[in-house]
Amino acid sequence: MRHRRSTATLSVVGVVALVATACGGSSTGGNSSANAAPPVPKIAMAQSVGAGEGSLDLINWAGYAEDGTNDKSVDWVHPFQKATGCIVHDKIGNTSDEMVQLMKTGQYDGVSASGDATLRLVYGSQVAPVNTSLVPNYATIQDFLKNRSWNSVNGQMYGIPHGWGANLLMYNTKTVSPAPTSWGAVFDANSPYKGKVTAYNSPIYIADAGLYLMKHNPELGIKNPYALDQKQLDAAVALLKDQRKSVGEYWADYTKEVQAFESNNSVIGTTWQVIANLITTDKKTKVDAVIPSEGATGWSDTWMIAAHAKHPNCMYKWMDWITSPTVNAQVAEYFGEAPAQSLACEHTSDKTFCDQYHAADKTYSDGLYYWTTPTKHCLDGRGNVCTDYSQWTQAWTNIKG
């Protein structure tokens, strides 16, 4: 016994020594670069697209790379494979954070990044600038999606716009009555649907509370739900803590929300159109998804190519494929979003689709609050008084308690 103890002590000493030497060795100081935009990392841009490498590894939102598994008639991956010889391996990212995290592994060629991931990827040296002249379909992308703050830096595009849309309020039409018209339905601590409310499990959801407060508590002075100073963040946190009392569970995995609504564990909460579509297809529960009176947060997605993509040619071919009029129309209709490709509107099966989603309506598009990474430097131009994403992440842990 004594012998065993001494070896145990030895190994503990060894580990401690290792830790000590390693800590002593580091010297570079951490610079909080949230204020001024840090210099853009220099990553080479492709100058030509050659033959496909035979394989393509993607990170994407659910519903963006459908190969007929979920719905036999929804398949734009197999035709792509046939046309280019690039076999697609897609990995679903449930949140923007997860996508950033996955891109850091360096195992993927590209990602369908939302606005709260794009700049983190650019400044984190994870993605390369995109040579738009190599993507023929880029020319006809909606103009109001080009060179925006979330997909370009200093006039250089870092991806090809894919589509955009709003985070919706979904409810079970049988249980929830009257039909909700305000986000207040999910923020009410005394909700009649206590225990059956659901919310998106990501710090970015704090912006939904920010938007609600912006419309209902004007004295807080919120101008942009992604630019919250400490007082405004505290108010949003308080609102979300109240909400938590009526939340049954949070969702990030879209299949979990589908299952929760179909089994009546959730009856009201935030969603994406694609989830409402899946539930409608399954026909187990009747749901409706609406944009409430306060407006909505939303996303604008961009296909980006990894800085050190192993299959760059296949990725360029994919970016062109997914934004081609027919395919972009298919994706947009399946996912339930406005297509980025202006010519896609002629190819939707429902001819009124683009009108429903205001696909060509710049004013409507500007009215949505797209997911953006909150930084210390306020997005509404108030200076360096705002809370950054790491504070939001901690606040989110606090909200869940």
Added chain:
Amino acid sequence: MTVATAGRPRVPGFARGRAVSAFLHRHVWLRLGALLLLPMLWLVVAYLGSLAAMLIAAFWTTDSFTGAVVHHTTLDNFRQLVTQSVYRTIAIRSLGVAAAVTVVDALIALPVAFYMAKVASARTQRLLVVAILTPLWASYLVKAYAWRVMLGEDGLINWLLRPFGLHGPGYGLVAVTMTLAYLWFPFMLLPVFAGLERLPDSLLEASADQGAKAWRTFRSVVLPLLFPALVAGSLFTFSLSLGDYISVNVVGGTTQLAANVIYDNITTGGNLPFAAAAAFFPIFAMLAYLLVARRTGALENV
């Protein structure tokens, strides 16, 4: 006669092999070293090395915008973990769940194991062992999701309770405890069963002869002898529960446990150093538990 000339075949490699083995025979330590080299490399580099790397990372920090790890030694992660009350709450909740799972498993395992070891016929005993071990072969996720369906609003448990005007626990802490207690039950049952099998029947008879009732026999004879087995089982149930984050995601509702904090900081927060710092909690909790368990002497003959 060909047979007479046929001695050992003179293959050059064979002679060299003999020389090597003779050399190794003379140098005992070399032999032992060569034998242990690979496993030791595995243990030190892959196992302890990765652990050390993780512990070092706990002292680093990340760039709040890009999420890149900044190699700047700081105690901030630990300061946050200690000073923010939410992490204390989560730590206590996690210990509570781990303890509850252990107690529930022990309470179920004791009578079941006693029946298996002392009452059941050899045939029934074999059947029971198989029945309890079989679920171990099923995927963890399948079992967790099965509980999600059972505990759901229209699930089996609510269906069973409805005639009595009752409602199931729904998703939350109770659901997590039930699911984990189910998942780790075999790890408690097997040591207890083995312990009871070793307990001679004559002791029970002697106790009865002395006039002890069932409860007295259990308390004064069975329990003290079984204590090491219970501790061994509890080591499994406690540590497995403390490290679990999947069941909580599946049936936990809004609950978060210590392992969720670690997991969320890797996948959602993108804050590896903070996750590493948070990982100190289960490590220290388990070390403390092991030390206490060793004090009881339960680990001597496991």
